[in-house]
Amino acid sequence: MEEVEAAYEWVEKKLVYRPPMKGWQSALKDGLLEAGVLPYNGFTLDHIYGTKIGVMLFDREGQKHSVVELLKYANSDTIVVYLYAYVHKILFTTKGRPKPKASGVIYQDADRVFHKAELVNKAMNEAHKINRVVLDNPMVGQGMGDNLMNIVVVPFPQPVGVSLLEVVGITKFDSFSEYCAGLSLSYNLTRRSQNHIIEVINSNAFFNYKYTNATAHELFNLMLDIPTNLRPRHVTSTLNLTQFCIDTVMTIWHYHGGCQVGRVVDKNYKVLGIDALRVIDGSTFLKSPGTNLQATVMMLGRYMGQRILRERDEVGEKNEKDLSVSPIEDETNLCSSFPKNKL
Template identity: 95%
Template sequence: MEEVEAAYEWVEKKLVYRPPMKGWQSALKDGLLEAGVLPYNGFTLDHIYGTKIGVMLFDREGQKHSVVELLKYANSDTIVVYLYAYVHKILFTTKGRPKPKASGVIYQDADRVFHKAELVNKAMNELLMLSGVGPTTHLKAHKINRVVLDNPMVGQGMGDNLMNIVVVPFPQPVGVSLLEVVGITKFDSFSEYCAGLSLSYNLTRRFFDGF
């Protein structure tokens, strides 16, 4: 876990920036504190109770940064980047082990040619189940008969986070700001705020009528 934490901290140092706290976001911060969303944690990347200032991917000049920029720190002699490549299956081995261990992947390149790779980066629930990891009854119902590991929790308990949107109209223009101030309550809910989006009355009605 220490290596994972160190990797996150390294990425954060390269990509994220502290947002400028302008009028609207400062007012929101003060409002959250007045409403009792305490303590004030200042600028932090941790998801902890209270009011905090988060991060953004835009620098002071308004330039957006993405994970692609991390490639410039890589060793070009030891890394190859494939575009439009798709992983189809995770390979497992039980050689010398009581339990299966991921040993590689089968992926398809942009020319639709299949290859084997030795490393596994990450796997989502769908890919795990296609590879034979998941609830046995569910796998066999989808004709995945080679069960590598019967894990009843794979693919379970998933769903979108519930979200409520509140639009506050202003008679005067409000400066553009992204999700900078965050209020995290002990009810395990949190609120974020942005400003500067210009919407007509009819467009706003059509947007909310869709819910």
Template identity: 50%
Template sequence: MSFQILWLCRIILIVTFISHGSSFPDQVGYYSFMKDATFAPMFARFDYIVIGGGTSGCALAATLSQNATVLVLERGGSPHDTPTATDIGNFATTLSNTSPKSWSQLFVSEDGVYNTRARVLGGGSVLNAGFYTRAGDDYVKEADWMSDEVEAAYEWVEKKVAFKPPMLGWQTALKDGLLEVGEFPYNGFTYDHINGTKIGGTIFDDAGQRHTAANLLEYSNPNSIAVYLHATVHKILFTTKGRPRPKSYGVIFQDANGVLHKAELAKNTMNEVILSAGAIGSPQLLMLSGVGPMAHLVAHGIKPVVLDHPMVGQGMADNPMNAIFIPSPTSVEVSLIQVVGITKFDSYIEGASGVIFSYSWTRNFFDGVLNYLNEISRTTTSTSLSTQSITDFFKSINPLLNATIKAGLILQKVAGPVSRGHLELRNINPNDNPSVRFNYYQEAEDLEKCVEGISTIIKVINSKAFSKFKYPEATIHGLLDLIRSVPTNLRPRHATSVLNLKQFCIDTVMSIWHYHGGCQVGRVVDKNYKVLGIHGLRVIDGSTFLKSPGTNPQATIMMLGRYMGQKILRERDAFHNRNEET
């Protein structure tokens, strides 16, 4: 009987893959078109070369493959290699695993704030807290996107990755607490970005299994796409021969064995190289390829300088996050972001519960920090970071970090923000992190939003609706001191006897991993995401954003990949039709 059931399950699996239009998994990769880069030919030609199989790159490549040949070069591995690592209960462990071959690459900004970059097929959607929500109507209008096509693109994404969350006790208390303190109206379950309190979507299904941008590759035409994993692009290739401006024509990438491969665009005017390497990777790779501020490139010995493009790496921003940790007298469910209060003062209130912050998790993360600091000390003469802060941390581990099933946190994320920074090369190794400064709370406007957000969180914690999950004797000052005692960043702490929320925001700022900018629209790319001054090169990812969309950008980044993929194919068809007519 068990043998029959096994074969029935196998048949269902095969039918499922066929019905989704994707190829059945083989022994090399999850899809037949997915291979390790060591299997890549030394030379190949494609209509489109997509650098980065992340949140935007997967959607873009799957769409382009419907009517063109596409190469995807992803520097990391596949989330399908270790499926349980993406389960909701392993969120903290997977995110904090910063070993050299892990999916999460640690970087510390020059502000002294820990952050991560994804290096895995599916990008940040493999590591994040899973919240799924669209951009607001005003954002779509400002981006000059066609609203009906945006709607269709979101729906295309949602068929594969979006779900309604279960909403158990702790998240329900957060929702009710937000309403009790006046964050109206209540908008129920919706993907839309509208003021008030709502239940958003999640990319975790009912079983707690994560669905990522990599799942969008199920839409691909398997005969027209090649995805190479552990493929690190070293540079984009340009030609100026007989042209008034440079034209991209290919890339050089390296496999895990250190072998260099070359891929070029097939001979067609419409073919392009498309950067989808994220807000850190895209400006970094442009610079490494000779496109960026000339003086900076020359200082790093980059030759030739293809184009003096001073705005590459500028306009970097990261939405600052501050959180209050709340030990609970009763057990809580394991939940990531499900509820959000979208306030009128541009701070978003969200929460999570039951996420494991064990000693082993913390030790693993801070080992990564130490390794990172030791690495940058070898590649730069000065840094604003100090290993002493990490050493001090181990002398006084706080019991907070062992909290598992009886704790939650409520956070605020500043929308915008107005404060801006920049990105520069640290060296010319594409595997290393560049130097990034976000200038958190440099502008008073951002700091005021944080203060209002923390004030709202305090009201929620003290609300009747949330009382079940707060110890009666716990004071707000005590809870603020609790988070101050944890090394959430490398910044100094300023303990005060009075409730100084501005200082609390400055001292305890963290990243919510929504950093953006570096290749912004109107500054580095035009509204069609073509790099200004260069032919045959686009950037389609979060590096082009002037501000982060919605309360979480992942839905919009996936949508953008689909939206622009369809637009590019329409342009391609129109070009070919004109040529046929003439």
């Protein structure tokens, strides 16, 4: 667990920022506390019960940062980055091996020209493309899921500044409440709508951010008129939170699963039945660790990258592999090598 925590902290130090917490978000924080989502945990990156202030990818100047910026911490002598390139297929070799081994990829550039990139090892023969299915694993694509989401739209009586998800309420019945605002609308996102949502809307702290006659019942009616899905609406939905959640359920667009650990990959994220191929992304998760997967995916990439480097050192293969690309063409618009400590 120490290595996992270290990987999280490394990503956090490189990429995330503390939000400014202006009037609208502060009112929501106070509304959650008034509704009993306790304790108040202040600014923290930990996933703990209560009300907290999270982080965002926007700095104080409003500039958004992304995972691509982590590349500037890579060793520029051992990494090549291909822009506008899409992997078309993975190449495997089976010559002299009991099971297939990934040996390279066929990728397509922005001009739709195909190229081959192979991992070259002193002891590896030339890769042989296999046209048939290399490995038939019926568990690929199985177990996919997403957290459920319900939205409550609250019209503002006056314009407020745009803000993304800054305040989070985490309840002991495993629902997550997040809030963002833009123009004259606010959004209340939760994995399972619960009574505290109504309490936040009716709280004294939230009073100035809704029309005085806007009751929770009327706001639920408003949501039932919005085509969030193709499910039928029930007249009891505004009075029954369970039915309301069923009728207005949405995806939160954080899909995961499909290449789960123990089904498609092993505990080291190596594809079962294939050598030299790993899957390290959200498709390996059995369930979502929170409302958004990106922090955990970035942590996993850092954590496994460190482990892979350590494993290569242990077996003495650190300097035995390089990347060769064919055909040799003018790839000015395709290939970009990031210099050390500079994007």
